[in-house]
Amino acid sequence: MASADPERFADAVGARLRQLPLPAAPHTLLPRVMAAAQAWARRPWYTRAWFTWPPGWQAASIALLCVLGAGAVLLLPGAASAVARMASVNAAVVLWRTFVRPVAPYAFAFAALMCLACAVFGAALNHVVFGRTVQP
Amino acid sequence: MTDAHQFETFVRRYQNLVYATAVRLLGNPAEAEDVAQTVFLKAFQRFETIGSSPAAAGWLQTVTRNACLNHLSRYRARWQFFSELEQPDGEAFEPAVQEAAEADDTARHAQLEEALQRLPDHQRVPLVLFHFEDASYQNIADTLGVSVGKVKTDIHRGREALRRLLT
Numbered sequence: 512m513a514s515a516d517p518e519r520f521a522d523a524v525g526a527r528l529r530q531l532p533l534p535a536a537p538h539t540l541l542p543r544v545m546a547a548a549q550a551w552a553r554r555p556w557y558t559r560a561w562f563t564w565p566p567g568w569q570a571a572s573i574a575l576l577c578v579l580g581a582g583a584v585l586l587l588p589g590a591a592s593a594v595a596r597m598a599s600v601n602a603a604v605v606l607w608r609t610f611v612r613p614v615a616p617y618a619f620a621f622a623a624l625m626c627l628a629c630a631v632f633g634a635a636l637n638h639v640v641f642g643r644t645v646q647p
Numbered sequence: 648m649t650d651a652h653q654f655e656t657f658v659r660r661y662q663n664l665v666y667a668t669a670v671r672l673l674g675n676p677a678e679a680e681d682v683a684q685t686v687f688l689k690a691f692q693r694f695e696t697i698g699s700s701p702a703a704a705g706w707l708q709t710v711t712r713n714a715c716l717n718h719l720s721r722y723r724a725r726w727q728f729f730s731e732l733e734q735p736d737g738e739a740f741e742p743a744v745q746e747a748a749e750a751d752d753t754a755r756h757a758q759l760e761e762a763l764q765r766l767p768d769h770q771r772v773p774l775v776l777f778h779f780e781d782a783s784y785q786n787i788a789d790t791l792g793v794s795v796g797k798v799k800t801d802i803h804r805g806r807e808a809l810r811r812l813l814t
Contacts, residue, residue, distance in 0.1 A: 517803070524806040528763075528778045531756055536666035536683065537676070543684050544658050545651070548691040 562634055580623055587615065650694065657698055658687055664704060665711050671775045672715040674764040682718055686711045712780060716790065719768060762809060770805035773798050 556564055561572070591612060665686050669679035689710060690697050697703050763771060773791065776782040784802075788795045 520810070521803075521806060524809060525778045527759070528774075528809075531760055533663045533667040534670050534760060536662040537680055540662055540666060540680055540683055541655070541658055543680070544662075544687040544691075545655060547684055547688050548654060549651070551688060551691065 561630075576626070580619075583619065587619075653698060654691055654694055657690070657694070657703075661704065661707055662687075665707050668708055668711045668779070669715055671760075671763060671779060672712065672772055673718065674766065674768070674771055678718065679715075682711065682714045686714055708780070712776075716772075719772065759809070766805050766808060770801050770808065773802050774805040777802055 556568065561569065564572070591607065662683065665683045666679055669682045669686075670676055673679050673682065686707060690703075690707065697706055700706070763775070766774065773787050776787045776790070777784070782790070784795050784798050788798045791798070
């Protein structure tokens with residue numbers, strides 16, 4: 512086979528390559544795949560995506576998040592006054608009052624909203640695009 | 648029929664396709680088997696949508712191709728760097744070329760497959776993408792992050808390396 516005409520040469524090589532039969536998968540592949548799939552299906556629920564957790568645990572995790580958020584809101588004034596009491600850290604107090612305190616509630620609300628939006632978007636994506644997750 | 652049995656049937660049906668794509672791109676049977684296992688695990692995770700889909704074969708080929716390219720760039724570091732270096736084409740490939748002349752069809756197929764695996768990565772990968780995956784030069788260049796000119800050169804050199812086996 513001459514390679515003088517590049518197009519004919521390319522066609523000839525391509526034709527020969529496409530004549531090759533598919534290499535057979537080794538006999539070990541199927542058992543390996545099945546073992547890996549079974550191990551994946553049996554893994555504990557808490558290592559799976561949040562969207563596939565049992566509903567009770569999903570509710571509990573949301574409740575915990577709300578408690579943490581509420582705790583942060585309740586503790587915020589206390590933390591602020593604790594900072595204010597520290598006379599030796601006047602600079603920190605000034606920074607806190609000037610930059611952090613005015614925006615802290617908004618930042619917290621924004622972060623909470625973003626978390627909620629991510630959860631809703633993820634749940635919608637899970638149902639619309641990926642369908643139900645395979646259960647063992 | 649349970650999910651496990653359906654999935655086993657699915658794997659039996661497509662294992663040669665996935666493995667062939669992987670072994671041709673990677674040129675290494677052990678690595679190809681690892682990648683094939685990863686691909687089927689991904690398929691298992693989406694089995695309810697993929698299992699009965701007529702596009703399953705195409706999905707598996709695309710995922711296998713991407714997994715192989717990721718594998719090459721991750722585990723054979725500096726893929727692009729090495730691909731830019733001039734290498735003596737077909738040097739390690741010569742013994743297979745000489746032996747091929749006397750072989751019958753089956754043996755010639757096996758030797759051609761082996762010769763393909765012996766090509767350096769930067770020649771074998773674009774050659775396989777072009778001839779087996781029907782990818783265009785531009786698509787291959789985009790996928791590998793190299794110029795179209797380099798893709799054409801590498802494919803041509805790969806063909807030249809195979810040429811002696813085919814004559």
